[in-house]
Amino acid sequence: MSDYYKGLYGSHKKEQKSPFAALLDAVMFVITVVVAVLFVVSLFVPVINPHSAGVLSTLGLIAPFIYVAMFVLTLYWILRWSWVAVPMILLSVISLFSLSLFYRPELKRHYDIKYPRGTIKVMTYNTRSFISDSGERCLDSIAELIDEVRPDIICFQEMGFSGLVDSMLQPMRYKPLPKSLSRKDLSPALYSRHPIIAAYRIDTMKNFVWADVVVNKDTIRVFNNHLHTTAIRQEDEDYIENHQYLAEEDNVDKLGGMVSRLSKNNKRRSVQADTIASIMAQSPYPIIVCGDFNDIPISYTYRRMSRSADDAFRKVGRGYSSTYRGFFDMLRIDYVMLSEEFTPLGYDVINSWIWTDRVVREDTIRVRKYGENLTPRLDEGEAGPYAVDYSDHYPVLVHFSINR
Structure with missing residues (x-):
């Protein structure tokens, strides 16, 4: 009898892992340590000036991949019923505080937003001089888009053909910046359907302008910025997107060169961001900050630029947002930020998917306007008459109201 109870309630040896399971756990543990270290280090990227740790400042580029890896590894260790799951769960909880930089849950399938009267x-949009991927001028395509969405204020970067754009937008009642702020060398341009009472090109930096715009009785200072390039070339994008690093032998040299250029230009943008942030903080009016920052949300540049204004995507964006047409459409580097005097109401990246989706939701209106043949094209998943020849960026559109 004693042997029976001993066998039933006595201590048992822990079930031995198979050699394969033990090896898999060992490999996954090493990967987990690497990912966890990268995640912890990435938390400090926004607060460390690139001049102090240039290479570290490039880590933010892979932050979305780190977050996905964290989630997968956490699930793995939970399923393995391992103690490693505990610290991974803690790190995953910490990561939730930064998740809204990249992703905001979509709680509904369709968002039929009814904006209140007076919405602005x-x-x-970084226009790349209004040159499409095929090398052709795409002014007409962008003009149709603008005519449809009718933004009150437009901020262009890499502006080209300024005279043509002035003429194109004039029938839509858009006013350009004063001619004294001569636009050259692809500098930013700003157009408004409301009066512009003052404007200034910041210091001698051709890539930064602000304008005071009067909307009804409120004066708003709008900053249009184009920060220093990342210096990532097309061949670099092809190298990453086409997985050429799997076949080439000089991977270390190529990747090292890319990291070196990124680090160098992160330092340049940090100086620009510090300068612009100090100017924004001195504004006597509520501010709107627009532009191509050439940097992602986990960066020193983003933290400095968002100190005086809130990122509209983090407030009202949906899903995963990318504004750059490259690197697997993973990068959000174009922003609209609003100071506390404004309430953001809607955020859209106007890419072909969003544009088609808008047409589907408003099908009866579009059919009356463009004809019955539109519906079959929508059923086939095409954008129909809303196809847009984009630059290497997508336009970002934000609806907001002024707090009274």
């Missing part, structure tokens, strides 16, 4: 719209 601002759009930012």
Whole structure:
């Protein structure tokens, strides 16, 4: 009898892992340690000036991949019923505080937003001189888009053909910046359907302008910025997107060169961001900050630029947002930020998917306007008459109201 109870309630040896399971756990543990270290280090990227740790400042580029890896590894260790799951769960909880930089849950399938009367719209877009991927001028395509969404304020970067754009937008009642702020060398441009009472090109930096715009009785200072390039070339994008690093032998040299250029230009943008942030903080009016920052949300540049204004995506964005047409459409580097005097109401990246989705939701209106043949094209998943020849960026459109 004693042997029976001993066998039933006595201590048992822990079930031995198979050699394969033990090896898999060992490999996954090493990967987990690496990912956890990268995650912890990435938490400090926004607060460390790139001049102090240039290479570290490039880590933010892979932050979305780190977050996904954290989630997968946490699930793995939970399923393995391992103690490693405990610290991974803690790190995953910490990561939730930064998740809204990249992703905001979509709680509904369709968002039929009814904006209140008096809603203001601002759009930012890096035009690449209005040159499409095929090398052709795409002014007409962008003009149709603008005519449809009718933003109150437009901020263009890499502006080209300024005279043509002035003429194109004039029938839509858009006013350009004063001619004294001569636009050259692809400098930013700003257009408004409301009066512009003052404007200034910041210091001698051709890539930064602000304008005071009167909307009804309120004066708003709008900053249009184009921060220093990342210096990532097309061949670099092809190298990453086409997985050429799997076949080439000089991977260390190529990746090292890319990291070196990124680090160098992060330092340049940090100086620009510090300068612009100090100017924004001195504004006597509520501010709107638009532009191509050439940097992602986990960066020193983003933290400095968002100190005086809130990122509209973090307030009202949906899903995963990317504004750059490259690197697997993973990068959000174009922003609209609003100071506390404004309430953001809607955020859209106007890419082909969003545009088609808008047409589907408003099908009866579009059919009356463009004809019955529109519906079959929508059923096939095409954008129909809303196809847009984009630059290497997508336009960002934000709806907001002024707090009274």
